[in-house]
Amino acid sequence: MLFGGFAFLLEEDVNVEMSEKFRKYFAVFGYVLIFTCFVFLKTTILWPGYYTLIPVIATFFIISANYNKFAIVKNCFVQFVGKISYSLYLWHWPIYVIAAYYGIQESWQIVALLIALSFVLAFLSFRYIESFSFNNKSVVMSMAVILFLTVMLSYIPLNTLLFDSKTLMIANYKKIHKKELYNHFNKDICMVNNIEDFNETSCLQFDKNKKNILIIGDSHMAQLSQSLQERVSEYNINILQATAGSTPPLIKKFRHNEPMVKELMNNTFYNFIPKNANKIDGVILSASWSGYTNIPKDSVYYNLRETIKYLKSYGISSIIIGQTERYTIPYANIAAWNYENNSQMNVRFLDQYAVKMDNYLQNKLGESYIKVINVKNFPVLSDNYIPYMWDTNHVTKYGADLIVNKVMSNPRVIKFFKLRKKRRRLVK
Secondary structure, three states, X not given: OHHHHHHHHHHHHHHHHOXXXXXXXXXXXXXXXXXXXXXXXXXXXXXXXXXXXXXXXXHHHHHHHOOOOOHHHHOHHHHHHHHHXXXXXXXXHHHHHHHHHOOXXXXXXXXXXXHHHHHHHHHHHHHHHHOOOOOHHHHHHHHHHHHHHHHHHHHOOXXXXXXXXXXXXXXXXXXXXXHHHHHHOOEOOOEEOOHHHOOHHHHOOOOOOOEEEEEEEOHHHHHHHHHHHHHHHHHOEEEEEEEEOOXXXXXXXXXXXXXXXXXXXXXXXXXXXXXXXXXOOEEEEEOOHHHOOOOOHHHHHHHHHHHHHHHHHOOOOEEEEOOOOOEOOOHHHHHHHHHHHOOOOHHHHEOHHHHHHHHHHHHHHHHHEEOOOOOOOOOOOOOOOOOOEOOOOOEOHHHHHHHHHHHHOOHHHHHHHOOOOOOOOOOO
């Protein structure tokens, strides 16, 4: 937006001071930069970031040059798109968001339909709003009506009139259960967003009378910590925890991804583990691997493989708790929708990239990768109407219990923990 303002202010001076020949070069340079972006900028690149400047600068050159003598620019279709471009810009995003909200899966047919709808609405806006001459009285009246309706609707509890109270309770799980979620993640103690908040004394405390299992990961490992600790306590197992938001449990960082709390991972892998390897009975790694969308799947696998090798070099066995589901809208809303309409809408909103990442890592890592994702049979509400997840990708305590039960029943995990079934005494 700032560059657009500069381009507008400079346009007249450029037209006066610069020759047509140089303005043409400016425009060509801008167009070449834009088409270069189509070729070289990939979805794995962090966005917004430094690369955002390339199309912005390109657009700045084109607008400043104001050179319109290219045949393609004079084309009637290009001229039409230019005229409706602002309305097109305004309409395309809400159309996409509404489609995502209703779980409409992307395909070339759907994309084509949404683009066509954006063009139709943009043309109507341009024809009947942008091109219409409003007088001051009509503008003032319209604004007054909009303001009145906005104020009125803000005081009317529409949701309580339209939906069942339990539906609203499910949808508002995050808002109602803030304290439980905080404790559930062990937040600001063993799951941190700043290294200064990490309590090493509490989180990395060995128990010489128990097996000591170290769990490392991002918030998706942290969300299982409480349930895991409760589940393994009966087997005389102590859990040590090093988890941080948006920080995958890997020994190397990725080119286009800077971990949020890299100091914690560096300290855990290169200081704590080497010093205490003989006390660690195993390591569990977990993260939302598909959540790092700017990192290619093969890079995730390579780094995981190297991390497993690194742990093995210290004689430490490890397992990986797999990818959980990710959804395009908050899961609590989906669960509320399912409850209200007695339906099952999960598949419609399921992020397919998470499913692909899960299948890829399972095929590559084999039995060390513990599959937990749900793609067909989805967990129902608890008896207390608690949903399995509370946002688009994190589970509730109820959901964590379900995942941990699934993990603990896996033969590879039983072997990893060296668990033995308790023998029942025979009654004589």
